[in-house]
Amino acid sequence: MDLSRYMKTSTILFTRGILVDPGTGTYGQRDVLVCDGLVRAIAPSLAPFQEWKRAEEPLRIYDLQGRHLLPGLVDVHTHLRVPGQEHKETLESGTRAAAAGGFTSVLTMPNTKPALDRPAIVRDLKQRIGREAVVRVYPVGAVTRGQKGRSLAPLEALDRAGAVAFSDDGVSIMNASLMREAMQRALRLGRPIVSHCEDERLARGGVVQEGAVAEQLGVKGIPHAAEDVMTARDLTLAWDTQARLHLAHVSTAKSIEMVRRAKDRGIHVTAEVTPHHLVLNEKAVLEVGSNAKVNPPLRTEQDQQALQAGLQDGTVDAVASDHAPHHPDEKALPLAEAPFGVIGLETTLPVVLSLVHQGVIGLKRAVELLTTGPATAMGLDSGTLQAGRRADLVVVALEHPFRVDVRSFRSKARNCPFDGRLLKGRALLTMVGGEVVHEDREALQGRITMH
Ligand SMILES: [Zn+2]
Secondary structure: OOHHHHHHOOEEEEEEEEEEEOOOOEEEEEEEEEEOOEEEEEEOOOOOOHHHOOOOOOOEEEEOOOOEEEEOEEEEEEOOOOOOOOOOOOHHHHHHHHHHOOEEEEEEOOOOOOOOOOHHHHHHHHHHHHHHOOOEEEEOEOOEHHHOOOOEOOHHHHHHHOOOOEEOOOOOOOOHHHHHHHHHHHHHHOOOEEEOOOOHHHHOOOOEEOOHHHHHHOOOEEOHHHHHHHHHHHHHHHHHHOOOEEEOOOOOHHHHHHHHHHHHHOOOEEEEEOHHHHHOOOOHHHHHHHHHOOOOOOOOHHHHHHHHHHHHHOOOOEEOOOEOOOOHHHHOOOOOOOOOOOOOOOOHHHHHHHHHHOOOOOHHHHHHHHOHHHHHHHOOOOOOOOOOOEOOEEEEEEEEEEEOOHHHOOOOOOOOOOOOOEEEEEEEEEEEOOEEEEEOHHHHOOOEEEO
């Protein structure tokens, strides 16, 4: 194959793929034609496609032979660590990890150094994104100055600079009056507030979930109530203000139940859960140590089941990675001193698919939780494939078994609780705006032709 022709063409046809798009209610075999970065046509069959073929340009065809074609995945919760903590992750490594995991849009949290609390910092980050990122990256602005919880950041100016939501993620905003004012101002801007629900005093000094495992390890536990009292407070404030509230990493049965009731009441709340809280519980830390130390902590088996029930009945809107890279030296510290957080961009899709393979949720629901669910929660124009819209998509081999190997990760970090685990289903090709940003050439071998 002439590689220069292959690289240059911007006309690409995906044929015989199974398209799953909850945004348009499509489920079935479709051909998808991409031209100049946009989806040009979607139909059960685009053969003969000659009318779109341009004389001056070759057409690249991917024959998917029953592989699945999904809208590019959307992750509303990542920590790309830029600016200031590039020893943990960079825009280049973090977005390559996203692409390898099937994500075409990610939100990056503002707990950076400095925090994303001033418009100049957001503007500078956006310029760096333009130069270094291979997927779309949307900055989340800080709610309070320096994320210190004492005074509000200039939310209106951050909005103008490009922040798509506001959060002090990493810490809770303990001052209810500040949180209320933040909600009122975010509401006027049409932006959601993303809340990290954790009562500072109830959680203080805690390392893992309160209970038998904490006792066995001889470390302080974090009670369920640390999360639940703040969930209750923020739902009350959202009820009061009518603001859009998005709850990050919901991890307890009680918080899921509160979100369920709040939605019944018409409160504007959306909720995300993480892959690790869905498939692991407090016992994981006994096996993998600090690579299972996260905030909120991995909870009990009953919590895990409640989160899965939340996926099933629509209480949960999105699965988000909470990708939290740390340097291996930091995670090598003793459990009590190691930082909280695990990476997830390269394992979220297969972990969610493991719930499909186990019959916990159907494929359509799984795709919804990774595309339209998160996109709608954050008001993003993505997560669906339609003619005339930008060509952000992912090709997935649903049944493809592989062993997770952190050494193969694009992320700079290695703090993954699933290392060594056998999973099924991964991204073979990821496309952002018509450009292939990740491709498993080996798996696609024999399926790519030029015309
Ligand atoms: Zn958080």
